[in-house]
Amino acid sequence: MSSTNNSSGEPPPAVRVLGGWASPFTNRVVVALKLKGVEHELLQETVGKKSELLLRSNPVHKKFPVLLHHGKPLPESLVIVEYIDEVWPASNGAASAILPRDPHGRAVERFWARYVDDKILPGLRVLRGSVTGDKYKTAGEMSTALQRLEEAFVKCSQGKEYFGGDSIGYLDIALGSFLGWIKAVEKIAGVELLNETKLPILAVWADRFCAHPAVVDVVPDADKLVEFTVQYGAVLNTTNVLPK
Ligand SMILES: N[C@@H](CCC(=O)N[C@@H](CS)C(=O)NCC(=O)O)C(=O)O
Structure with missing residues (x-):
């Protein structure tokens, strides 16, 4: 897993994603964050090994992606996409809604x-x-x-x-x-x-x-x-x- 901030003693960014670049499920989450213009850090899991943070964050399925929002974990790509749409709603001039209104x-x-x-x-x-x-x-x-x-x-x-x-x-x-x-x-x-x-x-x-x-x-x-x-x-x- 690669991390850019944690060794500096600074608090981790508000939005982190546990995942992998080749994972289509991770990519769903990253695309949604980018559409909303949300700053985030992608912590890459190593292929074939699961980080302690992943096992702790998704103890049920032990799979990625997991979104960590202010440290609170949320697994399942489509659940995360819906969460992102709710937390960062479309507002004046900002990104559009991901899910339809009706x-x-x-x-x-x-x-x-x-x-x-x-x-x-x-x-x-x-x-x-x-x-x-x-x-x-x-x-x-x-x-x-x-x-x-x-x-x-x-x-x-x-x-x-x-x-x-x-x-x-x-x-x-x-x-x-x-x-x-x-x-x-x-x-x-x-x-x-x-x-x-x-x-x-x-x-x-x-x-x-x-x-x-x-x-x-x-x-x-x-x-x-x-x-x-x-x-x-x-x-x-x-x-x-x-x-x-
Ligand atoms: N339904 C889950 C599927 C997640 C999934 O299968 N992730 C794969 C990576 S693309 C994984 O963690 N595989 C490791 C494993 O199954 O042990 C989602 O939508 O997030």
Whole structure:
């Protein structure tokens, strides 16, 4: 774990994130903090080892990310994103809201965010080689799920640039944090998922999301994640850096 402030005797910053640069879940939290313009420190966990601070902060699941806000821990990426949206609300001239204002819109985005975690993530683990499975069948199932997400994009965005409308919202963050890994597993497994011909709308959204100033330095590019997989493959197969 790397920390920049703690050895200086200064108090730790108000907002810290326990996580890892290759972790899509961590990236959800970092993107949300950047969108809100919240100063924060990312404490990188070492692959294959869990820091004492992580084990203490998330004793139930022992997973990252964990947000530490004034020292108070909060685990689970999407729970943290909602917390960030509540604690740093949109106000005059400040960042926009992450979740829609109306309850139905909020519920719809939560539905699809859960769909992303249920349908996209298990496939990424198979295609990365962390769990066994038929890669062509898996790629087909993921393409179907992405097709549904493209349809959801059309409804949620209402002709605007993001799922969230004019600005990045909850579902943009939930799905967008996986774009690096989606592109990486295409290379690792030799399959096509985010195909511009089959998914023209989602492919354009993906490029736009990855180029956004709050995202561009956060969601790693595919080649870096392929290298990461080659370097830590054996560890990844036992520790679940992508969820099971
Ligand atoms: N549902 C959790 C998933 C978190 C998760 O799986 N984190 C991975 C890193 S990307 C982890 O901590 N893996 C270590 C382990 O499972 O032991 C979230 O959304 O935050």
